[in-house]
Amino acid sequence: MAKVLVFIDNPGAALKKSSLELLTLARTLGESVVALNGELHSGVSSTFAEYGVSTILRPSAQDLDDYLVAPKAAYLAAAAENTGAAIVLLDNSPEGKEIAARLGIRLNAGVITDVVAVEADGTAHKSVLAGSYNTACKASTPVSVLTVKANNVVPEPAAAPGSPETVTVEVPAGSTAAAARITAREQKVASGRPDLTDARIVVAGGRGVDGDFGPVEELADALGAAVGASRAATDAGWISHDAQVGQTGKTVSPQLYISAGISGAIQQKAGMQTAKVIVAVNKDAESPVFEIADFGIVGDLFDVLPQATAEIKKRKG
């Protein structure tokens, strides 16, 4: 059976949902081998067993986190070569894609990003041109490197748990020589809300919030949603750039996207048009967002959102 290498970077005390998704996907494609970076806590170790992982690889070097991307790619390349893996799976985060990029060159392997599904023969599905096309792509090389978007696989433990053995992989000497060093790292303040890219529900505000994200945030909290924003709102400095949904921001595919005070020009549409259900609230009946909304309200978000928030709280008791 082909080996599938899953890169898990610094899981901490518990694996995040997207990692469980990768492990579940890996099992459908072959024998799962984890290439871990960072500490291995016992909880994570037992989750690996539950998800049917056969082997846990760990790097010989402890300082991969001190450098940007390159040494992690060198470690993964060594891991893939040692195990003879046919497929390598990574997160679709900016760093995941860049590790995949360098790994691809090291392994002479085709890299496919933004993958939403993988068939048994390695064919990967992804949407391109801001969600306007669905494509089926395949690496024509012996090894495929795929970065997989979150929320496309339902995490499921294996029918028969494994008892993974741990093996150390020698990180090639000199892999840090030509790498950029991370000299300081600052944790940002956590919002307590779900991660925007993985959230099931997103409530987003644009120019129409006119500096006040209060009603957007309150509705988001009532729904357990992440908060997003249009570029106009982040450029105005009303909310952090991290919240930007759109062509130059994040692409989201939640179950529900509530757009408030956003006109829905192409730049914004590019980031959210693959959402399952779109609700739009805008004062201007001519806004392009109404062309793609499943439910549209022509009205003032400062009236509609608080009323909806109060109603949700009432119904949820």
Add this chain to the structure above:
Amino acid sequence: MKIIVLVKHVPDAQFDRHLNGERYTTDRDESILSELDEYALEAALQLAEARGGSKAGNQVIALSMGPAGAVNAVKKSLQMGATEGVHLTDDALAGSDAAATSLALAAAVQRLGQDGPVDLIITGMASTDGETSLVPAQLAERLGLPQVTFASSLDVEGGRLVARRDADTTSETVEATLPAVVSVTDQINEPRYPNFKGIIAAKRKSITTLSLADIGVDAAQVGHSGSWTTVANAEERPPRTAGTIITDEGDAGIRLVDFLAAQKLL
């Protein structure tokens, strides 16, 4: 300083874009300089200007790989202030994936380094058509250079660069020695518009055309044959259609919640 900025000629995202080309490649009529590359060019121009500009021997070379029309991305870059333009073009390049693109660009960068070492290669954070963000990292890997990607600030001093890299949960300070490959985000600066003087000056600047033979790359290493990925199929997604639109008559918030409840989204 000698800075190469990679600029891409991409279909204008203001309009519908199509994969009409051979083997599902992108239709490149109606193309423009990728908006995200303007930030890269601006970052290069600012570094050069801080060191006395072209009078002090600083070079900002705009390099674009693409079919005939891609020369327009180079021209726009020259109008913004790049000192020289290079257009890498060859029929055999059509259909190149990120791996093949990075191979050709790496060879072009090496060729441009023959008449004086390159200090920096700056790119945008992604192309607005392919959107994979793979090429800067692959270029760095092929050239054996440090990569400093997604920089939201950039300072260069004494052969070292310091950049800030913002992710969702962390903000990092990154240092590397030159030469290096840098990609910049749309947060790093406000790109300038070409002014009249710039547009006139651009007419006097030279654009060098390079073919695969000029950079020592074999046709089989690039294009469809040199790519490591293939697109087996591409289907246009059915466009979204408008659903129910109501006008708020004082109860729209409640009707919104009714809609969510009916969709089982509460």
